[in-house]
Amino acid sequence: MMEKFVEICYYRKDVIIYEVDMLGKLEIMLENEDNRLNYNISSLFQGVLMESISAPYADNLHKTGLKPYSQYLEFENNLIKWTIHTMTEEAKNQVINPLLNNMQDVNLKQKNITLKVLEKKVSIKTYEQLLNEKYFFQGNPYLDVTFITPTAFKSQGKYVFYPDLKLIFQSLMNKFDNSSANSSIYSEEALEHLIENSDITRYRLKSTVFHMEGIVIPSFMGRITIKIRGPQAMVNLANLLFAYGEYSGVGIKSAIGMGGLRVNERSTK
Amino acid sequence: MMEKFVEICYYRKDVIIYEVDMLGKLEIMLENEDNRLNYNISSLFQGVLMESISAPYADNLHKTGLKPYSQYLEFENNLIKWTIHTMTEEAKNQVINPLLNNMQDVNLKQKNITLKVLEKKVSIKTYEQLLNEKYFFQGNPYLDVTFITPTAFKSQGKYVFYPDLKLIFQSLMNKFDNSSANSSIYSEEALEHLIENSDITRYRLKSTVFHMEGIVIPSFMGRITIKIRGPQAMVNLANLLFAYGEYSGVGIKSAIGMGGLRVNERSTK
Structure with a gap:
């Protein structure tokens, strides 16, 4: 067993080594003046993410039904930390890279609110690293x-x-x-x-x-x-x-x- | 059903009316200087209770294996609230009454600590009252x-x-x-x-x-x-x-x- x-x-x-597959993490610090926003806005960030990625990749995600990413918000001291994780190299390139390179601020259209980006941090890890650290x-x-x-x-x-x-x-x-x-x-x-x-x-x-x-x-x-x-x-x-x-x-x-x-x-x- | x-x-x-059975509650406020005592001493109060009740009744409880009472401690702001509940009239007379009438302070022998009693409050309720309030x-x-x-x-x-x-x-x-x-x-x-x-x-x-x-x-x-x-x-x-x-x-x-x-x-x- x-x-x-x-x-x-x-x-x-072995598979991973040949595929060079990887895990990605992007943290985006946003201004949240007077803590006016809370967890209830979390799902709006799905919209922000979808607008940031390319139409063909969005179509592809929709077609396959796979979601090789996750995201969530944390709230603390007038700040929002938006964390986006990706579970494949493709998702890292298609989801994290546009947010990392192009996005200057976060526009929540439904709320008519723009949040200033204060900082971005990115890190990657190969599946091989993960296995070596956790499994072997x-x-x-x-x-x-x-x-x-x-x-x-x-x-x-x-x-x-x-x-x-x-x-x-x-x-x-x-x-x-x-x-x-x-x-x-x-x-x-x-x-x-x-x-x-x-x-x-x-x-x-x-x-x-x-x-x-x-x-x-x-x-x-x-x-x-x-x-x-x-x-x-x-x-x-x-x-x-x-x-x-x-x-x-x-x-x-x-x-x-x-x-x-x-x-x-x-x-x- | x-x-x-x-x-x-x-x-x-009907049974209750004839038996005049009742529920009892005694709250004893004790001094807990500097909050030095905590939940870990709870079980010592079993000893205090057993010393307070009469030997024949203690024997009887032991023989029947019934425990027609419960007790617990709550800790707050340099105070301990010791609550004793009884579920029969006999237990009210045998367990609550001695604590209510005779006990001046609480002696935790194993810890060599004496706690001053600040206040005692007692209340009773018949099963009939309980049923009228909660079931009917x-x-x-x-x-x-x-x-x-x-x-x-x-x-x-x-x-x-x-x-x-x-x-x-x-x-x-x-x-x-x-x-x-x-x-x-x-x-x-x-x-x-x-x-x-x-x-x-x-x-x-x-x-x-x-x-x-x-x-x-x-x-x-x-x-x-x-x-x-x-x-x-x-x-x-x-x-x-x-x-x-x-x-x-x-x-x-x-x-x-x-x-x-x-x-x-x-x-x-």
């Missing part, structure tokens, strides 16, 4: 994860607004597999194994709502610690999935502001 | 509940430290039934019905631990809103159970500081 994971990842490693490494069995923005899952037609480990791991595996045609980390068996060997040992969580085009999605924010039992390969797989989750987000609507997550560094438990 | 609940409660109402009344379908002290359940040999609605309702029903020989609100069917018709719609929760005789019990504190769907009788039953839960506590170790709860008044949802 464990060998299978390793095999997949070795295989994937003695990962920490305690994963301390913050859900930075409203997070939710859809299961059997209903919104689930608490951190169900099955839905979390399933979502991360699917997002990992979706961003590239060549990978397949997901299997029913691997998922079952992960869930059986994982427990939430600490949490601080609250329910909240995410506003999107007039609808309100029940969701949650907060922090959990997950303990992964079992062999190191299992621990490493979980670490890899969550490290990837920092780019992909988790759960529904991660392309328009939901499901942003951060893995907090911690020494031990 | 619904008729059955009503029947039970009508029946129970248009109860609110939204129940806003605060878990004031660390709360946990035991299920299949493991601690459950989140508010599982099945375990909550089961615990409240069992505590209701246990405190008096003549009542039987619990049935598998009634419990199933309650769970099927209840959802947590809001929450703000954190995991914590409760210290007891050197062991550490994983638990949670915080606030939830439960929505009860279905007929008014169902809504009223849930209101009755939680109103009772203010006296009995919920989950494990409510006789030594865990599982204290409060139902918050709210106008609508």
